[in-house]
Amino acid sequence: MTTGATKPGDTRPAAPHPGDELPALTIPLTRTLIVAGALASRDFQDVHHDPEAARAKGSPEIFMNILTTNGLVGRYITDHFGPRCTLRKVAIRLGAPNYPGDTMVLRGTVTEVTDGTAVVRVVGTNGIGHHVTGTVTVALPESVPEGIPEGAPEGILEGIPEGAPERAPDALPEDSPEDKA
Numbered sequence: 001m002t003t004g005a006t007k008p009g010d011t012r013p014a015a016p017h018p019g020d021e022l023p024a025l026t027i028p029l030t031r032t033l034i035v036a037g038a039l040a041s042r043d044f045q046d047v048h049h050d051p052e053a054a055r056a057k058g059s060p061e062i063f064m065n066i067l068t069t070n071g072l073v074g075r076y077i078t079d080h081f082g083p084r085c086t087l088r089k090v091a092i093r094l095g096a097p098n099y100p101g102d103t104m105v106l107r108g109t110v111t112e113v114t115d116g117t118a119v120v121r122v123v124g125t126n127g128i129g130h131h132v133t134g135t136v137t138v139a140l141p142e143s144v145p146e147g148i149p150e151g152a153p154e155g156i157l158e159g160i161p162e163g164a165p166e167r168a169p170d171a172l173p174e175d176s177p178e179d180k181a
Contacts, residue, residue: 016118016140022080022108027072029064029126031100037068064098069132073122076106077136081118084141088117092134102126108136116140 027033038048043065046053054062074087098104104126112119117139124132 016081016110016113018110018112020110022076022110022120025076025079025106027104027106029098029100029102029104031062034062034064034068034098034100037071038065041065041067041071043067059097061099064131066092066094069094069098069124072104073106073124073132073134073136076108076122077120077138080108081138081140086139087136088139089137090134091136092122092132094132095130096126096128098126098131099128102128104131106132111135116142 035049038045045065047057047059048062048065051062054060070090070092073090073092077087078085104124106122106124108120108122110118111121117137120136120138122132122134122136123130
């Protein structure tokens with residue numbers, strides 16, 4: 001990955017160009033990830049959490065749902081471009097199922113950069129083949145803040161209102177409403 005580093009320790013990616021390849025992201029496909037992803041996305045289909053039901057419906061094992069895959073693709077893009085980017089469009093297609101015990105590797109290539117957006121072609125493979133293919137359009141941040149201003153107390157970020165507490169309290173006050181419940 002090429003970086004736009006201007007200071008030691010600055011690992012911001014450089015402005016993307018067509019043909020740039022994103023670093024691969026390897027994701028172990030655990031039973032917990034598959035079940036938790038289905039529950040988090042409120043997909044209660046039994047094939048995503050019940051091995052017996054999955055086998056009865058023709059699958060050798062439970063498998064990942066599309067919403068979890070969609071979230072992992074989004075994470076892959078935002079991990080690369082940073083938390084200030086915005087996913088504008090995610091267009092994916094599923095192929096080979098993600099089963100527990102396998103590994104998915106996400107790879108991406110920038111195909112287009114125009115007017116502050118980039119289009120990234122994403123492919124996720126597992127031991128069977130291509131699990132996910134598609135494109136993600138991402139709006140890039142206009143500028144990247146340089147970090148905490150010099151002289152600011154440790155842990156205080158820009159934008160915190162004056163007079164705000166420097167840190168969260170260790171406990172609720174003795175007379176808090178939570179104590180009376």
